[in-house]
Amino acid sequence: MQFLIGNKSILAKLITTLTILTWLTILVFAIWTSRGINTAFIYETGEISGQIAAALFCLSILPGISRRLKFKAPMVTLLMIIRRQLGIAMFSVAFLHYSSIRLFPIIFAGVPMNLSPPVFEIFGVLTLFPLFFLFITSNNFAVKSLKSWWGRVHKIVYISIWALFLHIALQEFGIWTIVIGTFALMETLSLFYYYAQKSTSS
Ligand code: HEM
Numbered sequence: 737m738q739f740l741i742g743n744k745s746i747l748a749k750l751i752t753t754l755t756i757l758t759w760l761t762i763l764v765f766a767i768w769t770s771r772g773i774n775t776a777f778i779y780e781t782g783e784i785s786g787q788i789a790a791a792l793f794c795l796s797i798l799p800g801i802s803r804r805l806k807f808k809a810p811m812v813t814l815l816m817i818i819r820r821q822l823g824i825a826m827f828s829v830a831f832l833h834y835s836s837i838r839l840f841p842i843i844f845a846g847v848p849m850n851l852s853p854p855v856f857e858i859f860g861v862l863t864l865f866p867l868f869f870l871f872i873t874s875n876n877f878a879v880k881s882l883k884s885w886w887g888r889v890h891k892i893v894y895i896s897i898w899a900l901f902l903h904i905a906l907q908e909f910g911i912w913t914i915v916i917g918t919f920a921l922m923e924t925l926s927l928f929y930y931y932a933q934k935s936t937s938s
Contacts, residue, residue, distance in 0.1 A: 744817045751821040758785075758828040765836055770844035782836025785829045790912055792826035793900060794919045797893055801922050804930040820874045827871035830864055856906035863899040866892045897923050 761781070768774045799816040802808070815822070838857075841847035869889055872878070879886050897920040905913045 744814070747814070748818050748821050751818060751825050755821070755825045755828045758825070758832055762828075762832050762835055765832075766840055766844060769840040772845060775845075778836045778840070782833050785836065786833040787912065789826055789830035789833055790900065790904070790916060792822055792829060793897065794915065796822040796826055797897060797919060797923055800893075801919075801926045804926040823870060823874050827864075827867050830867065834860070834864055854906075856903050859899050859903040859906065863896050863903055867896055894923060894927065 765778050765781070768778060795815055796819055799812055799819055802812040803816075842849050870892060873882060873886060873889055882889065897916070901913070901916045901920045904910075904916055
């Protein structure tokens with residue numbers, strides 16, 4: 737762990753490279769879908785990328801939860817350092833999930849858009865679309881320009897984690913329901929703890 741902390745820029749570059757590869761995969765999948773090839777593979781990759789995005793979501797909120805609960809560990813320090821890259825990777829992989837499963841079949845393969853989608857899918861949209869604002873503001877330029885608004889915009893994650901929980905829980909009860917439910921609870925409880933501490937100390 738100490739080695740990784742010491743070589744944080746290598747880790748950050750590795751995540752950035754994987755993010756670029758994700759966008760290249762999205763491009764390739766767009767071409768394949770328009771040609772009607774490898775559809776089963778695209779769908780399976782879409783399912784797996786949903787799970788990877790969910791795991792990255794948990795990792796990116798863990799430093800905030802730990803900071804509010806005053807919990808310190810080398811792993812948390814590392815996650816704190818690469819948090820921005822993790823958030824960007826999370827949105828990119830989540831977009832791969834959405835485009836493979838829904839968007840590309842509609843725009844490139846003529847699959848009709850379902851105007852009354854299942855409720856769990858509506859919560860998927862409610863998770864992904866607001867995260868776009870976090871994605872485009874996860875850079876130094878946005879931090880400087882938005883000033884105090886940057887923190888406000890990034891508070892979207894407090895709601896998004898619950899939207900993601902409902903996206904997954906309303907499909908079927910499984911391991912991801914437990915994992916995301918636990919993280920959503922930890923996020924909310926850590927916020928209550930933080931504000932309770934703040935109000936008693938002031
Ligand atoms: C527009 C947004 C979204 C749509 C339309 C969408 C759609 C879907 C669909 C249709 C499934 C079921 C796949 C199947 O089993 O056949 C699914 C599963 C899943 N989605 Fe999404 N999703 C969206 C956003 C997200 C986001 C933002 C995340 C994570 C950050 C996510 C994570 C997952 C996970 C973990 C599963 C369960 C996969 C499994 O257990 O196999 N989704 N999604």
